[in-house]
Amino acid sequence: MSFNRLSRLVKLGIALMLFSSFSSAETLSFEQAWQAVQERNDSIAAQRANVERAEHMRNAASAHHLPSVSLSGNYTRLDQNVELKPSQLAHHMNGGDALGQIAGSVPGMSGLVSNLDNLLTTTLADRDVYTSSIRAIWPIFTGGRILAAEDIANAQRNEATYLMQMAQQAKFEDLAKVYFSTVLAEQVVQTRIDVEQGLEKHFDHAKKLEEQGQIARGERLQAEVAYDKAKTERKKAERDLDIAQAALKTLVKSPSEVSPSSELFTQQQAPAMTPFMQKTLADYPGLKVLDAKRSQANGLVDMEKGKYFPQVYLYGNYNLFEGDSLTAELTPDWAVGVGVSIPLIDNGGRSDKLKAAHSTAVQVNYLRAQAEQDLSLLVEKTWREANQALEEYQGLASSVLLADENLRLREKAFVQGLSTSLDVVDAELYLASIKTQQLAASYQYVLSLSRLLAVSGDMNRFPEFQAAAISHSLSSKQG
Numbered sequence: 001m002s003f004n005r006l007s008r009l010v011k012l013g014i015a016l017m018l019f020s021s022f023s024s025a026e027t028l029s030f031e032q033a034w035q036a037v038q039e040r041n042d043s044i045a046a047q048r049a050n051v052e053r054a055e056h057m058r059n060a061a062s063a064h065h066l067p068s069v070s071l072s073g074n075y076t077r078l079d080q081n082v083e084l085k086p087s088q089l090a091h092h093m094n095g096g097d098a099l100g101q102i103a104g105s106v107p108g109m110s111g112l113v114s115n116l117d118n119l120l121t122t123t124l125a126d127r128d129v130y131t132s133s134i135r136a137i138w139p140i141f142t143g144g145r146i147l148a149a150e151d152i153a154n155a156q157r158n159e160a161t162y163l164m165q166m167a168q169q170a171k172f173e174d175l176a177k178v179y180f181s182t183v184l185a186e187q188v189v190q191t192r193i194d195v196e197q198g199l200e201k202h203f204d205h206a207k208k209l210e211e212q213g214q215i216a217r218g219e220r221l222q223a224e225v226a227y228d229k230a231k232t233e234r235k236k237a238e239r240d241l242d243i244a245q246a247a248l249k250t251l252v253k254s255p256s257e258v259s260p261s262s263e264l265f266t267q268q269q270a271p272a273m274t275p276f277m278q279k280t281l282a283d284y285p286g287l288k289v290l291d292a293k294r295s296q297a298n299g300l301v302d303m304e305k306g307k308y309f310p311q312v313y314l315y316g317n318y319n320l321f322e323g324d325s326l327t328a329e330l331t332p333d334w335a336v337g338v339g340v341s342i343p344l345i346d347n348g349g350r351s352d353k354l355k356a357a358h359s360t361a362v363q364v365n366y367l368r369a370q371a372e373q374d375l376s377l378l379v380e381k382t383w384r385e386a387n388q389a390l391e392e393y394q395g396l397a398s399s400v401l402l403a404d405e406n407l408r409l410r411e412k413a414f415v416q417g418l419s420t421s422l423d424v425v426d427a428e429l430y431l432a433s434i435k436t437q438q439l440a441a442s443y444q445y446v447l448s449l450s451r452l453l454a455v456s457g458d459m460n461r462f463p464e465f466q467a468a469a470i471s472h473s474l475s476s477k478q479g
Contacts, residue, residue: 026254026256026257026258026259027258027259027260027261028252028254028258028259028260028261029260029261029262030175030176030179030180030260030262030462030463030466031262031462031463033175033179033248033251033252033258033260034172034175034459034462036252036253036254037171037172037175037251037252038168038171040252040253041171041251041253043167043170043171044164044167044168044171046167047160047163047164047167048164050160050163050164051157051160051161051164053160054153054156054157054159054160054161055157057153057156057157058150058153058154058156058157060153061146061149061150061152061153062150062153064139064146064149064150065146066138067136067137067138067139067314068136068137068138069134069135069136070134070135070136071132071133071134072132072133072134072135073130073131073132074129074130074131074132075128075129075130076128076129076131077127077128077129078125078126078127078128078129079127080127081123081125081126081127082123082124082125082126082327083121083122083123083124084121084122084124085121086121122326123325123326124325124326124327125323125325125326125327125328126323126325129323129325130321130322130323131319131321131322131323132319132320132321133317133318133319133320134317134318134320135315135316135317135318136314136315136316136317137313137314137315138313138314138315139311139312139313140312140313140314141309141310141311141312141313142306142309142311143305143306143307143308143309143310143311144302144303144305144306144309145302145303145306145307147302148299148300148302148303148306149299149303151295151296151298151299151302152295152296152299152300152303154295155292155293155295155296155299156292156296158288158291158292158295159289159292159293159296162285162286162288162289162292163285163289165285165288165457166285166286166289168459169285169454169455169457169459170454172450172453172454172459173447173450173451173454174251175251175252176446176447176450176451177447177450178244178247178248178251179248179260179262180260180262180264180443180446180447181244181247181443182241182244182245182247182248182260183260183262183263183264183443184244184264184439184440184443185237185240185241185244185245186241186260187264187439188237188240188241188436188439189234189237189238189241191237191432191435191436191439192230192233192234192237192432193234194432195230195233195234195428195429195431195432196227196230196231196233196234198407198428199223199226199227199230199425199428200227200230202223202226202227202411202414202421202424202425202428203220203223203224203226203227205223205411205414205415206219206220206222206223206224206414206421207220207223209415209417214417215417215421219420219421220421222420222421222422222425223421223424223425226421226425226428226429245257245258245259248260262466264439264442264443264446265442265446265465265466265469266389266390266393266394266441266442266445266469267390267445267465267468267469269387269390270383270386270387270390270445270449271449271452271465273379273380273383275456276379276383276452276455276456277376277379277380279456279457279458280375280379280455280456280457281372281375281376283456283457284375284455284456284457285457286371286375287368287371287372287375290364290367290368290371291368293360293364293367294361294364294365294368297357297360297361297364298361300353300357300360301354301357301358301361303357304350304353304354304357305354307343307346307348307350308343308350310340310341310342310343311340311341312338312339312340313338313339313341314336314337314338314339315336315337315338315339316334316335316336316337317334317335317336318333318334319331319332319333319334375455378455379452379455379456382448382451382452382455383448383452385444385448386444386445386448386449386452388444389441389442389444389445389448390441390445392437392438392441392444393438393441393442393445396434396437396438396441397438399434400431400434400435400438403427403430403431403434404431406427406430406431407424407427407428407430407431410423410424410426410427411424411427449462449465450462453465
């Protein structure tokens with residue numbers, strides 16, 4: 001079996017293995033991958049749970065308007081029964097001491113009093129006291145503290161929502177980077193395969209020419225070295241592809257291998273910067289987070305101010321069980337009233353806390369102003385990078401045509417003995433490098449576009465740009 005036939009059989013086996021592995025892989029478009037990330041990503045799920053927590057805390061703050069009702073039960077053990085003697089009652093009556101003195105001066109009255117105490121002593125409360133009651137307290141004026149707590153809870157809920165949106169935007173950028181780096185790696189592998197096939201063809205020509213005595217052995221060795229190096233570069237590109245695919249599989253949390261179906265793309269010109277700038281400064285969730293922080297600071301100001309106002313509340317109590325003692329019979333079953341609590345001296349530092357709340361509001365204002373400047377710079381920088389990538393991609397189009405034509409001429413000249421093997425190898429590698437540069441420029445444009453869409457909150461528009469690029473490509477081919 002000849003060397004060429006064996007080589008073709010080995011390549012056929014490798015191709016069949018690659019085909020079988022790709023056939024079992026899950027094919028995902030970028031839109032499908034983004035949907036999978038939104039549904040499966042743990043960071044986004046954690047922020048979603050944080051929103052739910054903030055929602056529950058907001059409902060809890062609203063409950064402060066309602067009365068608090070408590071059911072209580074008590075058991076008390078006294079050192080002795082609580083008893084009341086007639087002599088004790090007389091002692092506490094008006095003129096009771098005078099009557100006691102008169103009774104003491106009359107012969108036989110002291111014994112009568114002692115007998116009365118023995119006969120008429122009344123147990124007011126037993127030694128074991130059991131009580132249970134329902135008590136309700138309803139705040140009707142708190143100096144605005146309940147309303148301030150509601151405002152803070154609402155702002156915290158909004159903050160949690162905006163943090164979740166920021167997490168989604170960050171994952172959108174991560175997905176664009178990982179997904180299209182996989183696409184880029186696939187196309188680089190294909191480019192390396194083309195180089196390998198071209199240098200293999202050149203190596204075969206060199207061997208035939210050496211056999212015919214038309215070129216020196218050094219020329220054939222040079223072609224062989226270039227071919228071996230091309231195989232090494234192809235294997236390296238395949239390993240890079242494996243790493244990129246593993247990262248994509250992890251990001252979308254797929255149980256099977258993932259193969260991207262969307263392609264890199266460009267436009268004739270980048271979309272205008274002004275709409276991105278306006279949308280970002282108006283809707284970027286990071287700015288909304290700072291707005292929520294400012295609302296929380298204002299709520300803290302109102303809450304600290306409320307500590308200077310009195311609290312007014314209604315209260316009521318209903319006795320469910322008090323035992324069978326005389327005290328229980330004399331005690332009313334229910335009672336209602338109005339209470340007022342006026343703060344005179346506070347040891348919690350309410351004055352400094354109020355100043356601190358004001359300082360927090362001022363701090364948030366400065367942070368928001370700085371964030372707007374940083375976002376404006378980010379949008380402009382990203383937009384310029386997108387334009388630069390487009391210019392590079394379009395500028396390399398003529399270089400690809402020239403490199404391809406140069407390779408064709410060098411191969412033809414080598415066969416005719418008018419060019420060296422090194423000339424052919426250089427032409428082949430130069431064409432591969434130009435194609436790789438153009439792919440990298442397209443990749444950079446997609447990344448810049450995805451970042452612009454993320455910071456402006458228009459991630460759902462990404463398929464529009466894909467469709468526009470595809471339709472432009474088709475119309476160009478048809479033309």
